[in-house]
Amino acid sequence: MIRALAVVLFALLLAGCSPQVETDQARLCRMALPALMADGAAIDILAETPDPDGRGLAVAFSARPSGPVPERHLAACRFREPGRPRESRDLIGLTLDGEALGEARLFALVRYWLATPEGRAADPAPLGDLTRAPVLSRRAAYALQMALDGLPLAAIYALLAAAYSLIYGLIGRINFAFGELAAAGGYGAAMTALALAGLPPAPLLAAAFVMAAAVALGWGFATARCVFIPLRRARGQQTLVATVGLAIFLQELLRVAQGDRASWMTPVLNQPFALARSGDFVAAATPMTFVASGVALGVALALVVVFRWTRAGREWRAYADDPLGAELLGVSPSATTARAFALSGALAGLAGAIMTASYGAVGYALSATLTLKALAAAVVGGIGSLPGAFLGGLVIGAAEAGWSAVFPIDDRDLAVYALLIVFIALRPSGLLGSRDPVVEGLRQSRS
Incomplete structure (x- = not known):
């Protein structure tokens, strides 16, 4: 029992010492996804991986635009500085499936989507996978x-x-x-x-x-x-x-x-x-x-x-x-x-x-x-x-x-x-x- 507890504590320590996804960076990157997909597409977040320098992350997700088969995508976001972004325009680069968004399209995304209440409400996974949470009264x-x-x-x-x-x-x-x-x-x-x-x-x-x-x-x-x-x-x-x-x-x-x-x-x-x-x-x-x-x-x-x-x-x-x-x-x-x-x-x-x-x-x-x-x-x-x-x-x-x-x-x-x-x-x-x-x-x- 003591050994098992020690293993768990050691694993938690290693997890705490590993690079962590910055919360607001991940939120801004997820908010951009509905604007890049077809209208009404159901988006499921699969994984979020931080960049080693702390200035961005990669988001793996799936989208179901119309048919029952989801399409897998990978979005990579880059920010002006490491750590918490202070405003939406700190997002300086976004790549979807290896193709970078142009400067004009990125400006429109930041100005007319991420900086609006609709964009903030469109985060596809603010609390993770809700299906795993137990149901209570x-x-x-x-x-x-x-x-x-x-x-x-x-x-x-x-x-x-x-x-x-x-x-x-x-x-x-x-x-x-x-x-x-x-x-x-x-x-x-x-x-x-x-x-x-x-x-x-x-x-x-x-x-x-x-x-x-x-x-x-x-x-x-x-x-x-x-x-x-x-x-x-x-x-x-x-x-x-x-x-x-x-x-x-x-x-x-x-x-x-x-x-x-x-x-x-x-x-x-x-x-x-x-x-x-x-x-x-x-x-x-x-x-x-x-x-x-x-x-x-x-x-x-x-x-x-x-x-x-x-x-x-x-x-x-x-x-x-x-x-x-x-x-x-x-x-x-x-x-x-x-x-x-x-x-x-x-x-x-x-x-x-x-x-x-x-x-x-x-x-x-x-x-x-x-x-x-x-x-x-x-x-x-x-x-x-x-x-x-x-x-x-x-x-x-x-x-x-x-x-x-x-x-x-x-x-x-x-x-x-x-x-x-x-x-x-x-x-x-x-x-x-x-x-x-x-x-x-x-x-x-x-x-």
């Missing part, structure tokens, strides 16, 4: 689609909630600057993807995620050394006010450094495919949806290993349970706090990278919304509990997707905050939070 297919839409949100909120819980469980304080750390990680991922444009998806995403985690890790370590460790013995709400000031400072720093416009990341693994259908409704997902969920799940398992079987994890648990006793036994409060903030920053950076890779954009203004919703996920799951943080992220992500499926999406944030109020009123410890008064007493004693 309308409600089941719609519920599946909403669940798939909620997976990236749940992964983002879970990672940020884990960052909150990591710090709160250690020092009993809330850091309101995690949204800014996530935005910094998103910028790092976007710039890395831009610098490595043209690489296969697996190394590109790996480099983007590593850079995002490294950038936010450095910022987290710096916030610990400059803000939290000097205020370790502060009383009252001084630390809370300091985190609010830190969040404002980091947000303005991002605005000045990156501008007030959102930064865009070239889409990766964004080709949708059908998972189920019900009549004319198709439940679809992209590979990035499952990559985001897999990263969050992998991080959760890694945190379990770190906090259960490593010295740093044991020191974190000891200091969280009894700061004075842990210090008497040689646990350094400053080092433990700095490590916790560095790790929590890396978690926030990964959340920002997932957000950028899944939705394509990152901006400094997104940090405030991320901060509040991730805090809601941490409270719902039980702030201070790492398993509760991931459960809370799943709950908040599901709540957002469920509300969007039934009610107006404009009120989605109000629904999330209303859910937070309900948990605070009825179950303030959250789903997996501790109700141990001794722990609460220890946290009070640090003030």
